[in-house]
Amino acid sequence: MIDDETARDRVVRTADELFYTRGVQAVGMDAVRTAAGVPLKRIYTLFASKDELIVAVLRHRMSIWDAGLAGATERATTARERILAIFDFLDAWFREPDFRGCGFVNAFGELGAESHGVTEAVREQKATFQEYVARLVEEAGAPAHVAPQIAILAEGAQTTAAISGTPEAARQARAAAETLLDASGAN
Amino acid sequence: MIDDETARDRVVRTADELFYTRGVQAVGMDAVRTAAGVPLKRIYTLFASKDELIVAVLRHRMSIWDAGLAGATERATTARERILAIFDFLDAWFREPDFRGCGFVNAFGELGAESHGVTEAVREQKATFQEYVARLVEEAGAPAHVAPQIAILAEGAQTTAAISGTPEAARQARAAAETLLDASGAN
DNA sequence: TTGCGCTGAGAACGTTCGTTCTCTACTGTA
DNA sequence: TACAGTAGAGAACGAACGTTCTCAGCGCAA
DSSP, X not given: OOOHHHHHHHHHHHHHHHHHHHOSTTSOHHHHXXXXXXXXXXXXXXXXXXXXXXXXXXXXXXXXXXXXXXXXXXXXXXXXXXXXXXXXXXXXHXXXXXXXXXXXXXXXXXXXXXXXXXXXXXXXXXXXHHHXXXXXXXXXXXXXXXXXXXXXXXXXXXXXXXXXXXXXXXXXXXXXXXXXXXXXXXX | OOOHHHHHHHHHHHHHHHHHHHOSTTSXXXXXXXXXXXXHHHHHHHOSSHHHHXXXXXXXXXXXXXXXXXXXXXXXXXXXXHHHHHHHHHHHHHTSTTOOSOHHHHHHHHHTTTOHHHHHHHHXXXXXXHHHHHHHHHHTTOOTTHHHHHHHHHHHHHHHHHHHOOSHHHHHHHHHHHHHHHHHTOO
């Protein structure tokens, strides 16, 4: 049989693409089956239900996002530059042709009311990001209250860029973050 | 027959509550029919399709939001205070027990990829808000580039509050807005 | 009163969904 | 070669969806 791990990965990766592009509920399990080339029976031995697949997809997306963010920020030499690199990372993402907002926010809006697993995964992703920002803010020598402000800017930029269909929110949020850091007396 | 206007209003108002609470796709037309007490046949003479009802619901929500925002901000005497009152308005909203994020953002994430009407309505709502903020920023004597920054803060606060389940993002975003206004040399 | 038109209530339609079942065909072992 | 176990491909299932149709009953002009 096809290797368990690659089959699972292929299902998750394919479902992630489909869910993000078209919305979770708009994509049936049949579409996942066809696109991934994995029989339904097998999908249902790997995941007990569609909800479980959705959660697995969100966790996969989480690791991709974390790795991408880390890669984009680690090149900067100072903590302040690493914070601002977050917004450059967003800027590049917003310019991708199939950018459609934050997949976690979309999933939460669509399913948060009905799926506890989705709510938990999304909450975890946002908490991880906020902690990452908090660490950078501390390293930059800025007061702790600046961290959630910068996280809120990043969040708002994603929504604004998605709905407007333009990437300029990244630049605007970056400038605001600079102002907040400067006014706080960071290094 | 029941008056056309009240029937239409009841359908829209009821559908708005259901859609916001449980998500749009999770609510069937049967549920709208039952909750509103209006026969399906009549609903389909008032709205050609569910998508048309959704757009009508979004436009209704838009007018509610605009009125609420105007009411919350007009009490303030200076333009700067009106800007900050936006975040007090958000704070009060976030504390409502059934707050579940911005209904427009949720609808966009759920249906934006598949419904042009939804995308258009959501885009219109966000553009209106941004223009309102821009007007206040101008009245406050702050440079124009501060306006999108403050709008992004408001946007991010809504998402953050919804996912975290706590209202504190309003306070944090308000403080950030104050810093941005102060640093820009507004009155 | 008679008949016409439209109403409300909900049954019914075709489709699609998530999930399960069937059946053929292959793999590995003796 | 024979056989047990399992994999793949997709048909099939019950439920729920958006939408349409049926039909009894009411209001109103003559």
